[in-house]
Amino acid sequence: QVQLVESGGGLVQPGGSLGLSCAASGIIFRFNAMAWYRQAPGKQRELVAVIMSGGNTNYADSVKGRFTISRDNAENTVYLQMNGLKPEDTAVYYCNTFPAVARYWGQGTQVTVSS
Numbered sequence: 001q002v003q004l005v006e007s008g009g010g011l012v013q014p015g016g017s018l019g020l021s022c023a024a025s026g027i028i029f030r031f032n033a034m035a036w037y038r039q040a041p042g043k044q045r046e047l048v049a050v051i052m053s054g055g056n057t058n059y060a061d062s063v064k065g066r067f068t069i070s071r072d073n074a075e076n077t078v079y080l081q082m083n084g085l086k087p088e089d090t091a092v093y094y095c096n097t098f099p100a101v102a103r104y105w106g107q108g109t110q111v112t113v114s115s
Contacts, residue, residue, distance in 0.1 A: 004022055004024050015084060051071050
């Protein structure tokens with residue numbers, strides 16, 4: 001049974017930073033491309049960042065230069081460091097494989113950027 005458990009969200013002021021973590025179990029983590037996605041209120045879920053099994057990364061234009069995705073294959077964990085946060089980054093953040101598998105979605109972690 002696959003479990004993806006996100007953590008690290010919270011309330012932060014504009015310009016602040018947050019670090020998210022996603023612990024994976026039930027998959028051969030090191031062989032999977034992993035990604036962070038987010039869903040803002042009233043909007044569709046969107047892809048934020050991808051990290052391939054070999055470590056190559058790719059980012060949505062809206063977060064490029066501000067967010068950094070990384071992974072620790074020994075810990076089966078993928079991370080998202082978010083700097084320079086903006087109110088439009090407010091969303092529930094999820095991790096999943098890339099491409100995403102519907103049955104793998106977890107609860108996500110809420111990120112709210114507000115003064």
